[in-house]
Amino acid sequence: MSQSPHPLTGVPVPDVFAGRHIGPQPDDLPRMLRVVGAADLADLVDQAVPAGIRTERPLDLPAAATEAEALAELRALADRNRVARSFVGLGYSGTFTPPVVQRNVFENPGWYTQYTPYQPEISQGRLEALLNFQTVVIDLTGMEIANASMLDEATAAAEAMTLCRRVLATHEGARFLVDARCHPQTIAVLRTRAEPLGIAIDVAEPEAFVLGDDVFGLLLQYPATDGAVRDHGALIARAHDAGALVVMATDLLALTVLRSPGAFGADVVVGNAQRFGVPLGFGGPHAAFMATRDAFKRQLPGRLVGVSRDAAGAPALRLTLQTREQHIRRDRATSNICTAQVLLAVMAAMYAVYHGPAGLARIARNVRRAALILSRALADLGCELGTAPFFDTLAVRPAQGTAAEVIAAARAEGIDLRAHPDGRVGIALDETTTDADLAAIVGAFGGSPGAFDADAIAAELDQSVPAPFARDEPFMTHPVFHAYHSETEMLRYIRRLEARDLSLTTSMIPLGSCTMKLNATAEMLPVSWPGFAALHPFAPAADTAGYRELFRRLETWLAEITGFAAVSLQPNAGSQGEFAGLLVIRAWHRARGDADRDVCLIPTSAHGTNPASAVMAGMRVVAVRCDDEGNIDLADLRARIDEHGPRLAALMVTYPSTHGVFEATIREISALVHAAGGQVYLDGANLNALVGLCRPGEFGADVCHLNLHKTFCIPHGGGGPGMGPIGVASHLAPFLPGHPLEPGVGGHQAIGPVSAAPWGSPSILPISYAYIRMMGPIGLRRATEVAILSANYIARRLADHYPVLYTGANGRVAHECILDLRPLKEAAGVEAEDVAKRLMDFGFHAPTMSWPVAGTLMIEPTESESLAELDRFCDAMIAIRDEVRAIADGRLDALDNPLKNAPHTAREACADAWSHGYGREQAAFPAPWLHAHKFWPAVARVDNVYGDRHVVCACPPVEAYAEA
Numbered sequence: 036m037s038q039s040p041h042p043l044t045g046v047p048v049p050d051v052f053a054g055r056h057i058g059p060q061p062d063d064l065p066r067m068l069r070v071v072g073a074a075d076l077a078d079l080v081d082q083a084v085p086a087g088i089r090t091e092r093p094l095d096l097p098a099a100a101t102e103a104e105a106l107a108e109l110r111a112l113a114d115r116n117r118v119a120r121s122f123v124g125l126g127y128s129g130t131f132t133p134p135v136v137q138r139n140v141f142e143n144p145g146w147y148t149q150y151t152p153y154q155p156e157i158s159q160g161r162l163e164a165l166l167n168f169q170t171v172v173i174d175l176t177g178m179e180i181a182n183a184s185m186l187d188e189a190t191a192a193a194e195a196m197t198l199c200r201r202v203l204a205t206h207e208g209a210r211f212l213v214d215a216r217c218h219p220q221t222i223a224v225l226r227t228r229a230e231p232l233g234i235a236i237d238v239a240e241p242e243a244f245v246l247g248d249d250v251f252g253l254l255l256q257y258p259a260t261d262g263a264v265r266d267h268g269a270l271i272a273r274a275h276d277a278g279a280l281v282v283m284a285t286d287l288l289a290l291t292v293l294r295s296p297g298a299f300g301a302d303v304v305v306g307n308a309q310r311f312g313v314p315l316g317f318g319g320p321h322a323a324f325m326a327t328r329d330a331f332k333r334q335l336p337g338r339l340v341g342v343s344r345d346a347a348g349a350p351a352l353r354l355t356l357q358t359r360e361q362h363i364r365r366d367r368a369t370s371n372i373c374t375a376q377v378l379l380a381v382m383a384a385m386y387a388v389y390h391g392p393a394g395l396a397r398i399a400r401n402v403r404r405a406a407l408i409l410s411r412a413l414a415d416l417g418c419e420l421g422t423a424p425f426f427d428t429l430a431v432r433p434a435q436g437t438a439a440e441v442i443a444a445a446r447a448e449g450i451d452l453r454a455h456p457d458g459r460v461g462i463a464l465d466e467t468t469t470d471a472d473l474a475a476i477v478g479a480f481g482g483s484p485g486a487f488d489a490d491a492i493a494a495e496l497d498q499s500v501p502a503p504f505a506r507d508e509p510f511m512t513h514p515v516f517h518a519y520h521s522e523t524e525m526l527r528y529i530r531r532l533e534a535r536d537l538s539l540t541t542s543m544i545p546l547g548s549c550t551m552k553l554n555a556t557a558e559m560l561p562v563s564w565p566g567f568a569a570l571h572p573f574a575p576a577a578d579t580a581g582y583r584e585l586f587r588r589l590e591t592w593l594a595e596i597t598g599f600a601a602v603s604l605q606p607n608a609g610s611q612g613e614f615a616g617l618l619v620i621r622a623w624h625r626a627r628g629d630a631d632r633d634v635c636l637i638p639t640s641a642h643g644t645n646p647a648s649a650v651m652a653g654m655r656v657v658a659v660r661c662d663d664e665g666n667i668d669l670a671d672l673r674a675r676i677d678e679h680g681p682r683l684a685a686l687m688v689t690y691p692s693t694h695g696v697f698e699a700t701i702r703e704i705s706a707l708v709h710a711a712g713g714q715v716y717l718d719g720a721n722l723n724a725l726v727g728l729c730r731p732g733e734f735g736a737d738v739c740h741l742n743l744h745k746t747f748c749i750p751h752g753g754g755g756p757g758m759g760p761i762g763v764a765s766h767l768a769p770f771l772p773g774h775p776l777e778p779g780v781g782g783h784q785a786i787g788p789v790s791a792a793p794w795g796s797p798s799i800l801p802i803s804y805a806y807i808r809m810m811g812p813i814g815l816r817r818a819t820e821v822a823i824l825s826a827n828y829i830a831r832r833l834a835d836h837y838p839v840l841y842t843g844a845n846g847r848v849a850h851e852c853i854l855d856l857r858p859l860k861e862a863a864g865v866e867a868e869d870v871a872k873r874l875m876d877f878g879f880h881a882p883t884m885s886w887p888v889a890g891t892l893m894i895e896p897t898e899s900e901s902l903a904e905l906d907r908f909c910d911a912m913i914a915i916r917d918e919v920r921a922i923a924d925g926r927l928d929a930l931d932n933p934l935k936n937a938p939h940t941a942r943e944a945c946a947d948a949w950s951h952g953y954g955r956e957q958a959a960f961p962a963p964w965l966h967a968h969k970f971w972p973a974v975a976r977v978d979n980v981y982g983d984r985h986v987v988c989a990c991p992p993v994e995a996y997a998e999a
Contacts, residue, residue: 052102053814056553056806057821058901064824067902071827076820080728083823083847085699088734094727095595099811102557108808109801113566115581119446120472121315121571123453124428124463125260125776126188126218126791128288128310131466135522136312136385139529140378142563144750147378148539148554150546150880151338151754155353156345156938157875159973160532161381161753162352165340167515168308168322168384170990174510175290176304177297178326180988182337183354184308184380184755185323186607189224189791191305192217192254192284194336195325196225196234198303199252199280201334206278208249210235216259217284220791223775225254227787231621231653241270246277254282257296258289261461262406262428263421264504271300287311287324288466289426291392291399293504303327307791310465312386313379314563317582318572318792319607320756320799322380332356332986338375338754343982346936346975347943353977355986378752389525392511398466400498402427405468408492412477424501428463430455435481444479451574452476513990535973536753537880542970543900543908545829547851547883547893548642548693550723550745554802557809558748561801572792573776582797585804590760592807596815597722597739598730599762603771605780605788607795609720612740612759613648613687615772615789619738619763620685620714621652622770622786632684632712636675638667640693640887642718654684665694665841667704676711683713690731691721691849693887694841695826705735714738714767722746723897724823724850727816737764747803756799821898822850825905829896832909836916840891851895853888854912860890863922865934867892870915875938877911877962878970907964914961928952933961938972 054060059067064076073079100108121129132141140146152158152165165183172181185191196211211229213222215238222238229236241255253274258264271281282303283296288310290296296304309321327335333356341355387395406427410420417434433441438460445452450472453461462476470489478484499505519525537544544551561567570579590602606612617635624632635649638659646656657679660671667688676683686708691697698704705715717736723746725731731739743749744757751757763771773785777793794800810818830839830852837854859865867890871881883893896905918934921927931952933939944959951958960966 052555052557052809053099053811053817056555056810056814056899057818058899058904059821059825060901063902067824067828071824071831076824079824079827079847080820082845083827083843083849084697084728085844087699087702088697088729090598090728090730090733094812094815096592096812096815097808099814100808102809105805105808106557106560109561109805110564112581112585113561113564115584116566116570117578118565118569119574119578120450121574122462122464122468122476123451123571123573124461125220125453125573126307127315127318127571128463128465129315129467130310130312132312132314132382133386133389135525135529136382136389137563139526140382140385142559143533144554145533145536145538145540146381147559147750147752149536149753150544150549150551150751151377152354154871154875154881155351155977156872156972156974157537157880157970159352160535161377162340163532163535164381164384165377166342166352166988166990167388168380169340169988170513171384171387171511172287172308172324172326173989175287175295176285176326177295177508178301178304179329180332180335180339181324181326182335183340184375184377185305185325185337186376186611187319187321187791188218188284188305188307188323189221189788190611191323191325192221192282193225193228195282195303195305196229196252196254197232198327198331198334198336199282200234202280202331203251203278206251208251209233210237210247210249210251212244212250212253213238214253214255214259215240216261216263217254217256218260219775220788221284223788224791227618227789228651231618231651233653241265241267244270246273246279250277250279252280252282254284256284258286258293258426258428261430261455261459262425262463263423264293264425265423266299266503268299268503275300286426288395288399288402290506291396291510292403292500292506293426294506295508298508303331308380308383311383313382314568314798315571316568316796316798317570317574317579318794319796320376320379322376322383339988341982342987343985344978346978349974351974351977353979353982355982355988375755377754378756381753385529387511388516388519388528391516391520394520402464402466402468404493404498405464405473407496407498408489409462409464409473409476411492411496412473412482412487413480416477416480416482418480424504427465428461430459430461431480432459433480441479445476446575448475448479450475450479451571452479515990537970542878542880543896543904544880545882545894545896545908546880547695547853547895548720549751549883550742550895550897551751552723552748552897553899554748554750555806558802558805559750561805562798567798567801576779585800586794586797589800589804589807593741593760594762596726596730597741597762598732599739600765601768601771602760602762603781604758604760604794604797604800605772605774605790606740606759606761607790607792608755608757609740609742609744609759610644610648611789611795612761613644613716613718614651615786616716616738616740616761616763617648617652617654617685618772618786618789619761619767619770620716621654622784623714623767624684626770626784629712632682634679634682635684636672636679636686636708638688640665640689641687642689642693642720645687645689645718649687661694665692665696666698666700669700669703672704672707676707680711683708683711685714685716687716687718689718689721691724695848695851695853695893696841696843697724697849699844702734709735720745721850724819726819727812728819732762732764737767738762743800743803748806749799749802756796758796758799758803818898822896825896825898825900826850826852826894828905829894829909833912836913840888851893854892854894855890856892857890859919863919864929865919865922866890869934869937872976873915873918873934873937874911875972876933876959877914878965878968879908879911907962911962933958938976940973940975941971943975
C-alpha cells in the first residue's frame, strides 16, 4: 500500500529518520516562517541562496532507509570484514577496552557530544580527564610537559620535527635525520610534511648518522619497529653537542617497564596511546601524544590543559597558552591541528586510571613474558632472532621455509603477522595474547603446537629487563591513579566527571561554524561492532572487503553531494583536509611546470586553520580584505591577483562565508582566480548550508574538504574525533594522497600520505554512511533548508535586541548569524565574554565568541534543534539583554551584577552568605525552565591570566593548590 509523504521530510511515512533528525516539526514550520517573513521554505531559500550557485539536478543518492534497514546494511558490511588475531604491530596493538569505559565513555553521548573545552567552567570533567592523560604521558616519557593529544603517531612525529625547527630558529640547518627502524608510515608522513618546508629527510641506521652543521634534529624509534630496544644515550649526547634536538617515538605500555626517553636525554617524545584501551578501528581514531621540555611549551602544538583558579580562588582547569593556537596566530601558528583526539585521549586516561601504575606494569610484564616465551620457542626451532633486547615485538628469520610461507600458515590459523622487506617475519604481541596464540605461531614456523608448554618455558627464563633499559623511575604517583580500581568506584568517577561537562545531552550548543547537530544513536551503534572496531589498519586486503565497499559507496555519495570527480577519505581532521588539498594543488602546478606558484590568497574572514595550512604546504599567505557587508572585497582581490598573478597558486575561501552569508559573487571570484592560473580551495566547514541545494564543484571550486564531524554527524567528541576528506575536480584526482603500505590508495601521481593510516580514521565513517543512508536525498536537502530557516529565525527573533552584523542581499543569513555585542560595552561595560558566561546560568553553552569579529557571538542552531529549544535560547539571550539594560539604567550595579559575576555555582548560591546586590533566584534560576532541570557550572569564572602565568599541566597535589 502506498504511503503519503511525511509533511516535513517529503519521504514516505515509514521512513521517519529524517523527521527525527530534524528538530522543528511540521506544525512548527508555519510559525517560524511567519517570524522570518517567508511564504514557505522554498521562498526563504530563494531569498537566502543566490540563484547563480543553485544546482540544477537533485541528489542522485539511494532513497532513505529506515534505521533498521541502514543498520542491517552496515551489519552486512561489517560481516564481510574478517577479524583475525592481529600481531602485525607497526604501532598498533590489540587491547581490552574495559567494559566500564566502553559503555560509559566510548558509547556515551554525555562524553562524545561535547565541544572543544573553550568554555572551561562547563568543561571541568573532560579537562580533568585530559589532565590525567597529560600526566600519564609526562610520567611515562620522563618529560616535563605534554599536550592533550595529537591526531596520530606519524603526524605527531612530523609536528615534533617542525617544533625542533622552531625552537632552533637561529639554526641554519634544514636536515632532519630519521631512524630507518621507525615505522614506515611515520617516515612517509614525515617526507610529506618536510618537502614543502624545504626540510631534507635522511633515513639511515642511527649508527650511520652524520651530525653535521646542517642537521637540526633527529627522530629515533624506541622500541624500534622491529622490536629492538637500543641504548641511544651516546647518540643523543652527540646530537646535543652538535646543536641538534632529538625526538623519540615510543610505546607507553613499554615505558612502564623500560627506562624513559627523558632519562636518555630526549627533547621531544611522541607516540600513540591506542593500546591503552582504544579499539584498533582499522587505523583510528586514536589519541597520539607529544611531550617535551618545559622550555618549549610555547612552541608545543595542539591543546594544553593547565591548572588555574576560579573567581572564588578554588582550583580550576582550562586550556592554557591558547595564544599558540592557529585561530589566533594564523600564518604564524605553531600548528594547524584544529582537531585533537579528545574522546580517545579520555578513554586512554580512563584505562590508566582504572588499572593504575601497578596494573599497567603487570600488563606490560605479561606481554613481555609472552614475547620471551615465543622467542625461546622459535630459537629452539633454529630461527634467527638477533641479540637486541625487546619488549613485545620480534623480527624472526624462519629456520625452514620463507617468510611468506610462515605468514600464510599463520593466516590459516586466523593469525596475521607482518612481512618485513628483508625476509623476516614481524610478530608484535599484546595484552590479548594467549598461550594458544603462541602455540599457533610456533606451529606456523614449523614447530609442534601440541608440544608447546608456555609455563614450562617461562619457568626457565630470566624475565627481568636488562640494564640500562630497566625502568627505575616512579610514575603515576598522583592519588587519582590509585583510587578507582574497583568498577563501582570507576563508574562513579566517570559519571562524576561527566556531570561536570555540558554536552548535547543537556542543551543545544549553538556554535557558529561548528555544526553541533544530532549524532543519532543509530549512527553511533556500528562504531563498537568488532567487524569495524577490531581490524588492524594494515590487515590483508582480503580481510577488509566490507570496509572497502563502505569506502567506495561513501566516496561516491560525497562526490555526488559536492559535485566533484573524486574523494579521498585519508585526512583525519578538517585541518588535515586543508593541508592535503593544498598539497594536491601544489602537485598539480608542479606537474605543469609551474613550480613558482606559491601564493595563497586568503580572505581576512577565513578560518584560522586556513593560513596555517597554507604555510605548512609551502605557500606564502596574502590576505584579501572583506567589505563592510562581510563579503570578499572584489577590488582588493583583483589587486592582489594583479600583484601576484604569475605566482598565484590558490585562493582559500569559506562558503558560505565565515560571516554567515552566501556571497553572490562566488562564481566571479572563482573565474578571476582561474583566469590567473590559480585554483580555488573551498573550506567545507559550512557545507551544512549547501547539501542538496548547491554543489561546490559546480560553482567554481577545485578542491573542498568536508568536515564529516560537522555536516555528516560524526560527533566532536569534546575536540576530536574528526574526519576531513577532500573532494577534487577531475584534473586534480591523479594527485590524491597515497600510502606506502596500501598501494591502491590515491591517484597515479599521488602526493605522500597525510595520515598514518590509509583511510585516516575509518571506524567512525559508518556514522556518516548511516546519516546519508537514513536521510536520503530528500531528507538531506530538507535538513539544509531547515538549518537555514533556524538561523534566520534566531536572527529575526534577536534582531531587536542585538544587531545582526552581516546579511546577504535580501537581508537573509545562511546557516549561522553573527550578533554584534560591541554596543553593550559602550552602554553598560558588558563584554561578549560576560554574555557567554551568563548563558551558562541559563543552561547553555555560549556561541562562538569574538570570532571572526571581536566583540561578537556567532550562532549556528543546526537543523536538529527543536523550535522549543530555539525559543529557550532566544528567551535566554533576550533576558540577558534586559539585564544589560538594567546595568545601563543603573538598576543593577556596573560591577556587581549577574553578568560580571557569571557563572554562578551551586556552592555560591547555597552558601550562608550572599553579598551581591541581586538575589539568588536571579543569579541561578533566571528562567522558568531551570526549575525543571538545572545544569550547574562546576566552577566560577576561571582566571585565564593566572593560568597562563602559572603553567601547570600535570595532576598537581590538589590540596596544595587549594591552600594556595
